[in-house]
Amino acid sequence: MTDKPDFLPFALPEIGDDEIKEVADTLKSGWVTTGPRTRRFEADFGAFLGDAALQCMAVNSATAGLHLALEALGIGQGDEVITTTHTFTATAEVVRYLGADVVLVDVDPVTLCIDPRLVEAAITPRTKAVVPVHYGGIAADMHALLALARKHDLRVVEDAAHALPTTCGGRLVGTLDSDATVFSFYANKTMTTGEGGMVVTRDPELAKRIKVMRLHGISRDAFDRFQSRKPAWYYEVVAPGFKYNLTDIAAAMGLHQLAKLPRFLERRKYLAARYREHLSDLPLVLPADAPAGDVHAWHLYVIRLNPSSAKVTRDQVIQGLSDRGIGTSVHYVPLHRQPYWRDRYGLTPEMFPQSDAAYQSMLSIPLFTAMSDADQDRVIAALREVVA
Secondary structure (H helix, E strand, O other), X not given: OOOOOOOEOOOOOOOOHHHHHHHHHHHHHOOOOXXXXXXXXHHHHHHHHOOOOOEEEEEOOHHHHHHHHHHHOOOOOOOEEEEEOOOOOHHXXXXXXXXXXXXXXXXXXXXXXXXXXXXXXHOOOOEEEEEOEOOOOOOOOHHHHHHHHHHHOOEEEEEOOOOOOOEEOOEEOOOOOOOEEEEEOEOOOOOOXXXXXXXXXXXXXXXXXXXXXXXXXXXXXXXXXXXXXXXOOOOOEOOXXXXXXXXXXXXXXXXXXXXXXXXXXXXXXXXXXXXXXXXXXXXXXOOOOOOOOOOOOOOOOEEEEOOOOOOOOHHHHHHHHHHOOEXXXXXXXXHHHOHHHHHHHOOOHHHOHHHHHHHHHEEEOOOOOOOOHHHHHHHHHHHHHHHO
């Protein structure tokens, strides 16, 4: 009996000595919660985006960031927020935190991003906001979505968990004309702080509310109080806030991950191009590239079986790759198939034909900066055995 091959995971963060030293120095400093490194990280993130008008607020997850942004915009009971069915539940669940209703719409069949035409068809007098998701690293059609928002007086919060450093119309996601943009630094993202996220906005009132609500509704930053050389113990709770701050331990990782992001992007682009070169003759639908002049972040590499020519099912491919020691994932089981969303809103697969068809044929294959060409060759060879 032969040994099983070494396991190649679907994703693996690239953590170097710089991050490890910064974390160690943070621990030695005695300041491990939100403090000087978090502030540096926020400043560095703003500098990376390159727009001095932006305010960047670090949080402990993108989920927290989406919640804070919608809360600051006043979303509440009786309101509706439109988003895509083809996303992780966090995008929608934060709307329910606020007592508002979620309206799900289908996706563009090529990009798998939210379809602006269906957004417009779903608008009602109760609609207050739209949350587009930049899927897999490619930007949603923000030109059309922002035009819709202006026409119907809607707020826009971008779920950019997959979209660093994606561009749209030549501008980095995060610098567009939406009300707020939320990034994720979860372990499998294009850069990581382990857990973490960033909310970005140009609106000073929105930023003020988010800063207060991310730490218990306290009117004064704990870092300011504890670093003051004069007695500064007094604070005021001005709202029932949340516990959504990012720690300095996490920010320590983020400082160096952000600095490496341009290199990470080039590696992801290289790996994506190799996949396209070596898989294009198989009965697969490969992910769309960004429009000419724009950047795809290549957070995910999602392949779909061609329904007219593939001789195997998605699940057979996943099992075949697993048997060969290769990890995969599926992004996503759409929300309309999840019991909570299905039952609350009476959703059926027929209501979302593009997302549902994609779901039944898709899988995400390994794409991470630490994978070698030999690792990728192994994935390609396995796919050719299983699919061809």
